[in-house]
Amino acid sequence: MMxxxxxxxxxxRDAAMQKPAWQRARAIERKERRAWKVVDDPDEIGAxxxxxxxxxxxxxxxxxMFKDDPTEPDVCGVExxxxxxxNGHLIIRQPQATADHVLxxxxxxxxxxxxVGWITPExxxxxxxxxxxxxxGHPPARWIPGAVLDQDIGALCVRVYQRQFGIxx
Numbered sequence: 189m190m191x192x193x194x195x196x197x198x199x200x201r202d203a204a205m206q207k208p209a210w211q212r213a214r215a216i217e218r219k220e221r222r223a224w225k226v227v228d229d230p231d232e233i234g235a236x237x238x239x240x241x242x243x244x245x246x247x248x249x250x251x252x253m254f255k256d257d258p259t260e261p262d263v264c265g266v267e268x269x270x271x272x273x274x275n276g277h278l279i280i281r282q283p284q285a286t287a288d289h290v291l292x293x294x295x296x297x298x299x300x301x302x303x304v305g306w307i308t309p310e311x312x313x314x315x316x317x318x319x320x321x322x323x324x325g326h327p328p329a330r331w332i333p334g335a336v337l338d339q340d341i342g343a344l345c346v347r348v349y350q351r352q353f354g355i356x357x
Contacts, residue, residue: 193300194240203249204239204298208232210254237270237292238262240301244341245348261287264348270294270301278307278332283320285309290344291334305337306344 196204235253241263242249252263262268267285269278270292278291290306312318318330338344349355 193302194243195300196239196243200239200243200249203253204235207235207253233272233294234270236294236298236301237268240292240303241268241290245345264352266290268292276334280312280330285312291337303341304334305339307337
């Protein structure tokens with residue numbers, strides 16, 4: 189079980205700082221209509237959560253975080269959702285989840301990230317507590333409280349290693 193914040197350092201910190209600009213450039217190349225914000229862009233925050241999972245797994249962030257296909261899961265087959273809210277929710281906008289999801293909370297100064305918990309796609313899609321709905325004017329999504337997530341991040345790591353690298357732990 190891991191609930192302590194991860195201090196993002198070295199190549200993982202560099203990747204988290206570089207990714208937002210890279211994503212903006214890729215969006216312009218693809219002629220996406222999304223208006224990219226500069227301050228507190230969700231993707232800027234998201235890069236820190238991805239970097240934390242890469243650092244925890246010991247994988248190269250330049251490979252896992254900078255994929256050409258935006259439909260691929262973020263890191264080693266796992267979707268990382270990041271927020272600045274200490275008691276935030278895992279927000280899933282896909283009608284049918286296809287990957288494990290992890291909720292990360294980044295500190296205001298972007299130095300530490302706490303991996304709150306994770307959930308499988310089967311649990312997301314089949315649990316009646318998490319309907320796909322529109323809530324308070326937000327786009328359709330599933331809102332999963334951090335408190336109901338599996339807090340054993342080590343179990344997620346084992347699952348990733350088994351799936352990605354064929355390593356049995």
